Amino acid sequence: MIDDWAAREQIVTAADRLFYGRGVQAVGMDAVRAQAGVSLKRIYALFPSKDDLVVAVLHHRSRRWDAGLAAATATVESPRDKLLAVFDFLADWFVEEDFRGCAFINSFGELGALSPQVAAAAREQKASFQGYVAALVRAAGAPESLAPQLAILAEGAQTTAAIAGTPDAARQARDAAATLIEAALAPARTPA
Amino acid sequence: MIDDWAAREQIVTAADRLFYGRGVQAVGMDAVRAQAGVSLKRIYALFPSKDDLVVAVLHHRSRRWDAGLAAATATVESPRDKLLAVFDFLADWFVEEDFRGCAFINSFGELGALSPQVAAAAREQKASFQGYVAALVRAAGAPESLAPQLAILAEGAQTTAAIAGTPDAARQARDAAATLIEAALAPARTPA
DNA sequence: TAAGATAGAGAACGATGGTTCTCAACGCAA
DNA sequence: TTGCGTTGAGAACCATCGTTCTCTATCTTA
Known part of the structure; x- marks a missing residue:
């Protein structure tokens, strides 16, 4: 498993690309999960x-x-x-x-x-x-x-x-x- | 009943105020209906x-x-x-x-x-x-x-x-x- | 007045979204 | 090896939204 720091990085980087490209509300958390390769549970553990x-x-x-x-x-x-x-x-x-x-x-x-x-x-x-x-x-x-x-x-x-x-x-x-x-x-x- | 022209005006004016104030995606069509005082059916007849x-x-x-x-x-x-x-x-x-x-x-x-x-x-x-x-x-x-x-x-x-x-x-x-x-x-x- | 079209109110529907939960798989300590 | 805690995958849940549909009431017109 990757550590918290790397997970944060992956999540933020993925979310950044998606949010910037399509707008925030047009991107579901599931799309962030898919792009980041990090489970929803992990995402919500790091970002409430x-x-x-x-x-x-x-x-x-x-x-x-x-x-x-x-x-x-x-x-x-x-x-x-x-x-x-x-x-x-x-x-x-x-x-x-x-x-x-x-x-x-x-x-x-x-x-x-x-x-x-x-x-x-x-x-x-x-x-x-x-x-x-x-x-x-x-x-x-x-x-x-x-x-x-x-x-x-x-x-x-x-x-x-x-x-x-x-x-x-x-x-x-x-x-x-x-x-x-x-x-x-x-x-x-x-x-x- | 109001005519199409007045209805359009009311709908657009109401939607303008709401969209501008809160953002487009944050405003539901039902909020537009309430603010405009025009039924959803009418709205969708004028704006597909x-x-x-x-x-x-x-x-x-x-x-x-x-x-x-x-x-x-x-x-x-x-x-x-x-x-x-x-x-x-x-x-x-x-x-x-x-x-x-x-x-x-x-x-x-x-x-x-x-x-x-x-x-x-x-x-x-x-x-x-x-x-x-x-x-x-x-x-x-x-x-x-x-x-x-x-x-x-x-x-x-x-x-x-x-x-x-x-x-x-x-x-x-x-x-x-x-x-x-x-x-x-x-x-x-x-x-x- | 009576029949028929029309409009409004709001329920209904299907999809989607944010968030949480379940459960099976895995790793690790004793 | 055997439990135990943790994790990931994804189902589940609840709310909301865009859109459509139903039903009732009103208006028109003959």
Whole structure:
């Protein structure tokens, strides 16, 4: 038998793929069991309810997102380039064949009104992302107000790419971000 | 008895409120019947399936959105101000107490993978909005590339405001839009 | 007024889902 | 080897949902 840690991993990974691909409510726990290869009894021993599993999946995705973002921004040096690398990270993601938008946005729309835990998980992930962007903005020496603007661009790119079914939004958002960054830094370069 | 037109209206309005507030799959047809005050038989005579009703609700929302947007941009003269008025329109929307994000984004996330009709309705609405912004951008004399950038800002503001639970994103997106518009128009003002 | 069509209320039906339970198989300690 | 505890497979259970059907009451029209 596999240990609890590996079982959790398999269950969460399987549930993530299914929930993300079809939506949470469209996936029964039996489908999770089949995909994970773990008995229902075991699943319920590790996750007391489907809602708990959903929250675990979101936390798992949040960690993966953080790691991917850190890796993407680690490839360049300057804070300005790191900010733009965020949009390159999105571009790479949008072309993946199973891309279906942001799981947090999707889950929030589907379950946010029903599950406070899901709503909180989405809120935390977005706040974390905004904090990450804000740190890069500070490092770049740009005014704080730039951070939410860039975060909004990233969010919009995700939904736009998902619904349109094309990755164009990543480049468009990147171009807009470059313009906003330049404008934010310009006054500092040429003070009155 | 009420006529078909009024019945359709009541059903769609009731379903819209319920679907938007709780998510589509969380609302049973019986809840729609109760809220609409129209018998299930009548509902199914007018909408052969729940999926058809969902699509009708989305089309209804699309018309309301178009009208609201047209009204909001009609209050100002210049194309540039009309573009900014889009974000004021969002700001007014975000402070409504039942605001829960964009119904098209939410529906797409919940049902896009299951219902091609729902996916198409979302895609059409977003394309229509992008077209509207593109027309304003053209009228403002700015390069075409500005339009998707502003549209992405608007999308991002909607999801950000919904998940954060605050209307701040409208102002932030508006500020970003003003910067992008200015940057897009600047080269035209000072040609080489 | 009487017959017939129609509509509404809600029961009924079949499917599905989340969750729990049964039971047989297995591993392990004495 | 013999119990005992644990596990997995899946049946079972109960609720809910989309959809249809039944039955009664109402309205129309001649």
